[in-house]
């Protein structure tokens with residue numbers, strides 16, 4: 001089993017990175033070969049609408065735009081599982097996450113009948129980290145994120161998502177104009193809930209990589 005692990009946060013050592021490292025360990029615990037990628041280290045664009053992937057004389061299911069995403073897309077399509085984590089920015093995954101999804105999925109979408117050209121199967125685990133408390137996520141964000149999750153169904157595998165809520169955004173809130181957040185409540189969450197989230201990321205990473 002091959003599992004690609006992607007951190008789609010610009011921060012390489014914070015919440016999303018920790019969650020993805022736990023998911024990676026989970027994948028490795030069941031014997032998967034893993035590769036960890038910081039998406040923000042790559043230089044790339046979203047879909048350029050070149051439409052070469054839709055031309056009749058071209059191989060289907062391949063993105064023809066060449067940049068740092070080219071080998072990553074090939075690796076994902078060649079893998080058995082993809083574990084990807086993103087912070088929530090303005091209610092959505094990050095722009096880099098979105099750019100990857102455009103490139104990865106559009107070339108596999110048939111404009112003839114809406115089916116997937118992809119003949120393999122990649123299980124996908126999506127991890128969202130955010131400031132919002134769990135109740136807010138459930139009421140206001142979960143449904144809109146389902147459309148992103150649907151796109152990964154074009155990879156024919158299981159798609160699992162997991163929210164990590166109320167994350168610590170900075171170590172010392174008193175140094176920032178962030179009066180809307182309570183350091184005390186954030187630290188409580190960090191002690192009581194975050195370890196459970198890390199454990200869950202491990203479990204999902206293992207389950208999808210079996």
Ligand SMILES: Cc1cc2nc3c(=O)[nH]c(=O)nc-3n(C[C@H](O)[C@H](O)[C@H](O)COP(=O)(O)O)c2cc1C
Pocket residue numbers: 009010011014015016017086087088089090091092129130131132167168169
């Ligand atoms: C530009 C920006 C926009 C954000 N928008 C939201 C948001 O809409 N909802 C939310 O709950 N958190 C929001 N956040 C907070 C991050 O999602 C949260 O701190 C996340 O855990 C950061 O992940 P990281 O620590 O891996 O970078 C935003 C943060 C930034 C920098």
